[in-house]
Amino acid sequence: MPSTSAPALALHDVSKRYGRRWALARLTYALPSGRSLLLTGHNGSGKTTLLRMLATALSPTAGRVEVLGRDAVTDRDSVRRDVALLSHASFLYEDLTAHQNLTVLARLLGHPSPKDGASALLSRVGLEKRSDNPVRGFSAGMRKRLAIARLLLKAPSIALLDEPFGELDPSGIRDMEAIIAELKAGGVTVVLATHLVEQGMTLCEERLHLQDGRAVAA
Numbered sequence: 001m002p003s004t005s006a007p008a009l010a011l012h013d014v015s016k017r018y019g020r021r022w023a024l025a026r027l028t029y030a031l032p033s034g035r036s037l038l039l040t041g042h043n044g045s046g047k048t049t050l051l052r053m054l055a056t057a058l059s060p061t062a063g064r065v066e067v068l069g070r071d072a073v074t075d076r077d078s079v080r081r082d083v084a085l086l087s088h089a090s091f092l093y094e095d096l097t098a099h100q101n102l103t104v105l106a107r108l109l110g111h112p113s114p115k116d117g118a119s120a121l122l123s124r125v126g127l128e129k130r131s132d133n134p135v136r137g138f139s140a141g142m143r144k145r146l147a148i149a150r151l152l153l154k155a156p157s158i159a160l161l162d163e164p165f166g167e168l169d170p171s172g173i174r175d176m177e178a179i180i181a182e183l184k185a186g187g188v189t190v191v192l193a194t195h196l197v198e199q200g201m202t203l204c205e206e207r208l209h210l211q212d213g214r215a216v217a218a
């Protein structure tokens with residue numbers, strides 16, 4: 001069971017090394033429950049590495065990562081059920097249609113009406129007209145829209161969004177902002193990594209700025 005009094009996320013002296021390069025260096029931070037976090041920093045500062053750690057896709061080289069009071073390494077399966085990552089890799093089945101992609105996931109998640117749920121989400125992200133097209137022919141922005149639909153279907157407690165506005169057109173950016181606001185209104189903790197700092201500041205109450213894998217003042 002997630003602990004309600006624990007911070008949503010806690011990093012205890014967390015470091016991550018790839019070969020000889022330290023991507024994160026002795027990071028300590030706690031995000032209070034009920035708050036959302038804007039993650040900023042230049043290219044290569046460690047944002048994606050941190051998000052992937054919170055998503056349990058990577059383990060820290062040193063230190064401890066906690067999600068809702070649970071250790072992201074030793075309690076990985078339990079943490080994984082509560083988090084969802086929107087990332088550059090979108091985990092889509094290329095030969096299936098957008099609708100089939102969501103229906104497959106909805107069945108796996110035990111959704112009561114997978115096909116209707118998939119249709120509703122495709123409308124929510126503005127893909128209803130392309131729902132029966134294979135993903136193989138989708139543009140980058142369409143893939144991003146489908147990826148956020150996938151995340152919404154999972155209904156996570158913590159949504160980890162890696163550059164969610166990238167590849168989107170202006171209406172897609174507005175839709176994404178509305179979706180993030182809705183997630184927050186529904187009690188979801190949002191962690192948003194973006195170079196669009198202004199947009200991010202309007203959506204998040206807290207900010208963590210990384211420079212060479214260290215937390216610094218923005």
Ligand SMILES: Nc1ncnc2c1ncn2[C@@H]1O[C@H](COP(=O)(O)OP(=O)(O)OP(=O)(O)O)[C@@H](O)[C@H]1O
Nearest residue numbers: 018021022023041042043044045046047048049050
């Ligand atoms: N798989 C990997 N193997 C080796 N080095 C890596 C790997 N992934 C990331 N790095 C390095 O770790 C550092 C942090 O990268 P990361 O992708 O976390 O940064 P980022 O802040 O998300 O960057 P961007 O804004 O460009 O997305 C960089 O120096 C990068 O080169």
